[in-house]
Amino acid sequence: xxxxxxxxxxxxxxxxxxAAVSLLRAGITTQGVDxxxxxxxxxxxxxxDSHACVSDACAGADVVLxxxxxxxxxxxxxxxxxxxxxAAKQGxxxxxxxxxEPSRAVDxxxxxxxxxMLAIDGPVSGGSAKALTGEMTIMAAGRAEAFDAAEACLxxxxxxxxxxxxxxxxxxxxxxxxxxxxxxxxAAAAEAMTLGAxxxxxxxxxxxxxxxxxxxxxxxxxxxxxxVEGDYTPHSAVDIFVKDLGIVTGEADTHPxxxxxxxxxxxxxxxxxxMGREDDAAVAKLLATKGGITLPGMA
Numbered sequence: 001x002x003x004x005x006x007x008x009x010x011x012x013x014x015x016x017x018x019a020a021v022s023l024l025r026a027g028i029t030t031q032g033v034d035x036x037x038x039x040x041x042x043x044x045x046x047x048x049d050s051h052a053c054v055s056d057a058c059a060g061a062d063v064v065l066x067x068x069x070x071x072x073x074x075x076x077x078x079x080x081x082x083x084x085x086x087a088a089k090q091g092x093x094x095x096x097x098x099x100x101e102p103s104r105a106v107d108x109x110x111x112x113x114x115x116x117m118l119a120i121d122g123p124v125s126g127g128s129a130k131a132l133t134g135e136m137t138i139m140a141a142g143r144a145e146a147f148d149a150a151e152a153c154l155x156x157x158x159x160x161x162x163x164x165x166x167x168x169x170x171x172x173x174x175x176x177x178x179x180x181x182x183x184x185x186x187a188a189a190a191e192a193m194t195l196g197a198x199x200x201x202x203x204x205x206x207x208x209x210x211x212x213x214x215x216x217x218x219x220x221x222x223x224x225x226x227x228v229e230g231d232y233t234p235h236s237a238v239d240i241f242v243k244d245l246g247i248v249t250g251e252a253d254t255h256p257x258x259x260x261x262x263x264x265x266x267x268x269x270x271x272x273x274x275m276g277r278e279d280d281a282a283v284a285k286l287l288a289t290k291g292g293i294t295l296p297g298m299a
Contacts, residue, residue: 004026004027004028004029004152005028005061005062005063005149005150005152005153006028006029006030006031006060006061006062006063007023007028007029007030007031007061007062007063007064007065007153008030008031008032008033008057008058008061008063008064008065008084009023009030009031009032009033009064009065009067010033010054010057010058010064010065010066010067010068010077010084011033011034011066011067011068011069011073011077012032012033012034012036012039012040012043012067013067013069014127014128014131014235014236015067015097015124015128015131015136016034016065016067016068016097016131017039017043017128017131017132018128018130018131018132018133018134018136018157019065019067019097019124019131019136019157020032020043020048021046021048021132022131022132022133022134022156022157023153023156023157024046024047024048025134025156026134026152026155026156028152028153028156029049030048030049031048031049031050031051031056031057031058031061032048032049032050032051032057033051033052033053033054033057033077034050034052035052037052040052053082054077054082054083054084054087055082055083055084055086055087056087057084058084058087058088058092059087059088059089060089061088061092062092062093062149063092063093063095063149063150063153064084064088064092064093064094064095065095065097065153065157066078066084066094066095066096066097066098067097067098068098069098069243070098070099070100070243071098071100071101071104071105071108073098074096074098074100074104074108075104075108078094078108078111078112079111085111085112085115085117086115088117090116090117091116091117091118091149092117092118093117093118093119093120093146093149093150094112094117094118094119094120095120095122095140095150095153095154096108096109096119096120096121096122096123097122097123097124097138098123099123099172099175099176099179099240099243099244099247100123100172100247101172101176101247101250101251102169102170102172102173102176102251103169103251104172105121105168105169105171105172106121106167106168106169108168109121109142109168109169110168118142118143118145118146118149118150119142119143119146119168120140120141120142120146120147120150120168120171121140121141121142121168121169121170121171121172122138122139122140122141122142122154122171123138123139123171123172123174123175124136124137124138124139124157124158125137125139125175125178126158127222127235127236128235128236129235131157134156134157134158134159135158135159136157136158136159137158137159137160137161137162138154138157138158138160138161138162138171139162139164139170139171139172139174139175139178140154140161140162140163140164140171141163141164141165141166141167141168141169141170141171142166142168143166144166147163162174176244176247176248176251179241179244179245179247179248180245180248180257180260182219182241182244183241183244183245183248183260183263183264183267184259184260184263185217185218185219185220186219186223186241186263186280186281186283187262187263187266187267187283188217188219188220189217189219189220189223189224189227189281189284190223190227190266190281190283190284190286190287191287192210192215192220193206193207193224193227193228193284193295194284194287194288194291194293194295195291197288197293197295198291198293203227203228203295203296204228207220207221207224207225207227207228210224211224223279223280223281224281226279226281227281227284227295227296228296229296229297230295230296230297230298231279231297232275232278232279232281232282232285232297233279234277234278234279234280235279236279236280237276237277237278237279237280238267238270238271238275238276238277238278238279238280238282238283239267239271239276239277240280241263241264241267241280242264242267242268242271242276245260245263245264245267246264248260248264249261249264266283266286266287267280267283269286270282270283270285270286273286285297285298
């Protein structure tokens with residue numbers, strides 16, 4: 001049996017936390033990095049090595065997985081003051097699991113490799129629940145030697161690793177299309193559920209029936225349940241889709257993306273109304289307010 005690599009996870013939010021815990025469960029020594037002291041304490045209690053400093057965590061790591069919020073943060077933790085790339089040993093694999101502009105993903109991968117490292121453009125999907133059980137999906141692109149070196153870590157955090165070629169950017173392009181669909185489907189679910197409430201339908205019944213019909217989507221099933229329960233605990237926040245649909249509309253350039261633009265406007269409005277850190281299903285509360293109705297969980 002080959003020796004397991006040592007991993008570092010930068011960013012212990014909902015997805016990064018799940019990845020880090022899954023790595024520990026697989027027997028992989030894992031360094032966790034976050035700015036929140038309570039999260040670091042919780043990770044240490046799980047058996048991980050906790051760090052507030054990126055460079056300390058990455059100095060001895062074989063594989064570094066980046067789970068920060070956006071491309072700007074990824075660039076900072078990689079190349080900013082006390083950044084991961086400068087601290088890492090030659091040949092370290094950097095897996096950028098961040099949803100970011102494909103053009104930025106290409107740039108970061110080129111800079112990582114220019115520094116003598118290996119790069120995988122590897123955004124993830126599956127939500128916090130699948131992250132916690134090591135069942136994420138990874139949309140990945142990078143050189144074969146990078147995949148070989150990171151294989152044990154990728155297997156620990158995901159059940160599906162799609163290898164989309166040698167060129168960085170392909171993973172982020174596929175993730176961008178996924179987020180286009182996810183954001184539009186959340187907006188559609190919110191519209192459908194609030195219209196149902198407006199015309200007097202029982203939301204639990206409506207949610208159950210539609211899941212057996214052609215109009216169903218994964219997002220309707222998942223986020224519709226949040227609306228029925230009035231539970232807007234942020235598993236994925238409104239502001240995430242302000243960012244992600246902004247990537248779609250920005251990278252699309254002159255190609256028409258009218259549904260993305262409409263959904264983005266809805267998420268932006270919900271964020272401006274103070275719902276930015278609530279679950280992304282909270283766009284339903286915005287539509288409910290406009291429609292003069294009260295959903296579960298609304299005062």
